Amino acid sequence: MEHVTAAGGAGTLVDIRDVTVDRELSREDRIAEFVRQIKNPYRFKCGRFTVHASFASSGATLEECIKGILR
Numbered sequence: 001m002e003h004v005t006a007a008g009g010a011g012t013l014v015d016i017r018d019v020t021v022d023r024e025l026s027r028e029d030r031i032a033e034f035v036r037q038i039k040n041p042y043r044f045k046c047g048r049f050t051v052h053a054s055f056a057s058s059g060a061t062l063e064e065c066i067k068g069i070l071r
Contacts, residue, residue, distance in 0.1 A: 014038050015045040 019037045021030050038044050042053045055062070 012039070013043060013045045013050060014040075015047065016051070017046065 021033045
C-alpha cells in the first residue's frame with residue numbers, strides 16, 4: 001500500500017490551537033490563510049500531541065471518511 005506523506009521536523013511544527021482564520025474571508029482565502037499559518041497541514045501539533053496525516057492512494061477520500069463519521 002502506497003502512502004503519501006509530508007515531512008517536517010518536530011521543532012518546526014505549529015500548534016493548531018494557535019491558528020485563527022477570519023471567517024469573513026472568501027473560502028479560498030480562508031484555506032490559503034490556514035495553510036500559511038499551519039505551514040504543513042499533514043504534520044502539526046495539538047497540545048502535546050503530534051498529528052501526522054497520511055492517505056493511501058487507493059483508500060477512501062477525506063470527504064467519504066467525514067460523511068461516514070457524520071452518519
